Ligand code: SF4
């Protein structure tokens with residue numbers, strides 16, 4: 232596990248922590264900053280503190296709330312690629328089993344379904360997500376409209392060759408293992 | 412030559428019915444050919460790249476490799492901002508990083524040289540050739556209709572991937588929509604985030620994002636919003652009853668940009684499934700068509 236450190240995270244993210252001068256412009260434009268336990272500027276501050284703040288960063292909820300909208304990177308006067316840091320922080324969090332509960336449920340359901348069918352089926356996913364996460368009625372009042380106008384199908388749909396997709400997904404995971 | 416490989420993406424077959432029907436209608440009108448990639452698969456957005464770096468590149472590359480094999484001389488078109496971002500990111504890395512390309516080719520079990528461009532439909536309909544062809548087919552201008560063009564994030568950002576010339580105030584969609592005769596308003600939230608897939612797993616945090624987008628559009632006089640992405644469209648449109656109840660958000664129809672062009676070209680209501688919208692749009696459209704006719708008579 233020696234390569235799961237702040238230094239290696241930043242190497243993989245291809246970002247130099249000292250490029251950030253803590254101006255906060257990124258967080259000012261971030262749509263999720265209000266809900267984040269660490270906003271984008273604070274995330275960069277963690278990376279500057281180095282190993283001492285590594286756990287704080289990868290255990291944060293913020294890295295799972297980031298929508299990947301790229302506003303922060305776009306507006307940063309020093310071109311700091313914060314989404315890249317967040318992406319790598321998430322991979323480390325997954326590795327250490329620190330993934331946010333609802334994100335884990337959603338992503339697991341999404342990928343299991345993708346592996347089986349090769350496609351994503353929104354209504355199906357939403358329904359299963361609600362049952363597992365116990366948010367039973369979330370978005371369910373839209374379902375009658377969707378069915379009436381044939382916007383979703385009741386049965387899952389499959390692509391031509393789902394096996395190719397599941398093979399690709401399995402092989403992708405092997406690279407991760409080889410790196411460790 | 413208006414011919415493209417076409418990556419429909421998962422939503423085009425389901426929730427984005429109106430988008431797909433109107434897109435196909437406009438293509439038929441102007442003689443643009445879209446060749447659906449045989450055996451395409453889900454690009455993985457947004458879970459694959461969140462959970463596994465290689466998977467996030469390999470899944471879109473699998474479809475791109477098929478497009479390259481079947482139509483080596485065609486660029487790839489896609490109508491979803493998330494698909495566009497994932498496909499274009501995979502193509503970008505495979506093109507510029509031999510290590511990534513090796514890894515991706517091994518993973519998908521196919522060669523992939525990333526020779527062709529990935530384009531969204533704003534790139535495609537925004538070309539001079541397509542704009543001229545569309546202009547000639549407008550039969551029923553939508554006069555006086557006030558439209559807010561919403562781009563969202565991934566059609567414009569990150570710049571290194573999209574190459575979009577203006578990321579804060581893009582104008583391609585406005586240029587296209589203007590062909591329909593409608594008026595595009597100036598507003599502040601055209602590239603703000605709709606929350607994307609986090610509208611599923613972080614609802615309390617992301618619901619307010621849509622509230623402020625809709626409010627800003629309405630405050631600047633918009634009667635409808637147009638998008639260039641099925642997920643943006645769904646996020647802005649589907650939960651408006653809920654928004655009205657929780658935040659008091661005004662209700663407003665949300666279209667794919669191709670729908671307004673198709674209507675102005677004379678598409679019949681049923682032909683492009685206009686009644687499948689969550690918020691009734693018949694009044695404002697009928698009014699704009701009537702105003703267009705009157706202006707014509709004068
Ligand atoms: S905008 Fe850039 S320099 Fe300023 S705090 Fe954010 S990352 Fe640092």
Ligand code: SF4
Nearest residue numbers: 261297298300301303
């Ligand atoms: S990419 Fe993430 S951190 Fe950056 S502005 Fe968007 S939500 Fe905020």
